[in-house]
Amino acid sequence: MTGTRVSPPDAASRDEPAVSTTDAEGLLLRLTAQLDGGTSGRGAQVLSLLTRRIADYRATPVVTFKVRVAGKVRNIGLKLEGVSPWRSVKGRTAISLVASVTPRIGDGARLVESTSGNLGVAMAELASDLGLPFTAVVDDKLPAAMRRRLRGAGAEVVVADGDGDDGLARRLETVRRICSADPAAIWTDQYENPFNPLVHELWTGPEILAQAPDAQALFIGVSTGGTLGGVSRAVRALRPGLKVVGVDVEGSRALGGRAGPRILTGIGAGRPARHLDGAAYDASEVVSSWSGARQCREWRGLTGLGLGGSSGAVLAAALRHLAAHPKLTRVLCLCPDLAENYADTIYDDDWAREQGLVAGAASPALR
Ligand SMILES: Cc1ncc(COP(=O)(O)O)c(C=O)c1O
The missing domain is CATH 3.40.50.1100 (Rossmann fold)
Known part of the structure; x- marks a missing residue:
């Protein structure tokens, strides 16, 4: 070298230049233009907080x-x-995934996501800013440092354990179980x-x-x-x-x-x-x-x-x-x-x- x-x-x-507030608003507008359905009440408050978080970048x-x-x-x-x-990099993804579910966010809503670590940390910190509970579904490969960060940000951490190598399949099954038991749970589904x-x-x-x-x-x-x-x-x-x-x-x-x-x-x-x-x-x-x-x-x-x-x-x-x-x-x-x-x-x-x-x-x- x-x-x-x-x-x-x-x-x-x-x-490096900051992203200006105008850019943050422009980005959020371009994201939300893809939403099915309007956002009002709690969801609209969440969108306005997301604009501020983008402006911090x-x-x-x-x-x-x-x-x-x-x-x-x-x-x-x-x-x-x-x-x-x-x-x-998952901070950007977290902002977008949360924006995508704002039409469904009402009182009592809880976010749920399957994560190998970084998305969970970003979602946990974002959800805590937004005043929304968050459940991170992880597997036993999650590094201890990330588990500490998730818990530190107030996330509920659910470990999808079981036999076999496919941690992702186990996590997705756990997410589906959580969502079918709780109608207020919203899965942001980074995979699809x-x-x-x-x-x-x-x-x-x-x-x-x-x-x-x-x-x-x-x-x-x-x-x-x-x-x-x-x-x-x-x-x-x-x-x-x-x-x-x-x-x-x-x-x-x-x-x-x-x-x-x-x-x-x-x-x-x-x-x-x-x-x-x-x-x-x-x-x-x-x-x-x-x-x-x-x-x-x-x-x-x-x-x-x-x-x-x-x-x-x-x-x-x-x-x-x-x-x-x-x-x-x-x-x-x-x-x-x-x-x-x-x-x-x-x-x-x-x-x-x-x-x-x-x-x-x-x-x-x-x-
Ligand atoms: C450390 C790290 N690298 C790479 C990726 C891959 O990103 P993507 O899911 O967008 O393919 C992730 C996603 O979680 C990640 O946490």
Whole structure:
């Protein structure tokens, strides 16, 4: 790696423009234009609070590194979604999902969502701001740090345990049980709700294009496919020449692979992503979740920047893609969160040893 200067994310974000209140109102109007039915009373109050939460946002920072890959220096921009009010890309998704159910929010309403962590944290903090109870349905893979954050934000945490590897199927069954027992429960359904990709089409995508005017390729990880599906719709409409690369991990079925063991939360899924069609990406890269975790540890050692697990996978995928594509010199990786959620897993030496991650050796692409 050459000529690298790592700006602390907080310092970098100070130069980024805030989203003005007018933009916040405009974004909310474009979102709510897709609603079936009008919003009044409690739902209308929620919408006006959502406008304020959007106005709190600043564009998340892009930190650019020069990395020598296959003998050639490349510029890799990392867009740090962890530098945002709820500290992950899922803050934007949470705002949109809540906006989508405002016509149904009345007195006594309770929000329910199945989550691998970040969406739950954002929903919990947002619901607490809005004065709405929230139930997060999680599985036993949820990192302890995220469970603490969920409880700290006042969420009810329901663990969908049971046999078998498919935590998602168990979580969805639990959500359905909760909703059929309580008519006031509202499931925001990140897996099927079109407001998931919509917010990334209207907000995250245009923000990326403004910050990376000369990027040649964009790397985005997949779980529900909301981020990739939405951002790619913006790219297709506004800059069709930009290459979009979807990233998944081995053992995930999100991009059509075969189910198997994996160690990262946030990226991958036990079933194909419903928010994607064949046109959503130009290429895909599937890396092992172990290599994603190892990439996180190596990157922090090399640069001081601690990325979240899915970001490590996205970076590993980008490095591999760059090695095979010498003409690509400027790329951007969307990094959904930072190291804080993974202190007990990826960044814990005992955990890393148990997983067989070898510490200290730089990957060939970084030499
Ligand atoms: C850390 C992390 N990375 C990536 C993703 C994938 O995002 P999407 O569900 O939009 O595909 C998520 C989603 O929860 C996440 O928490």
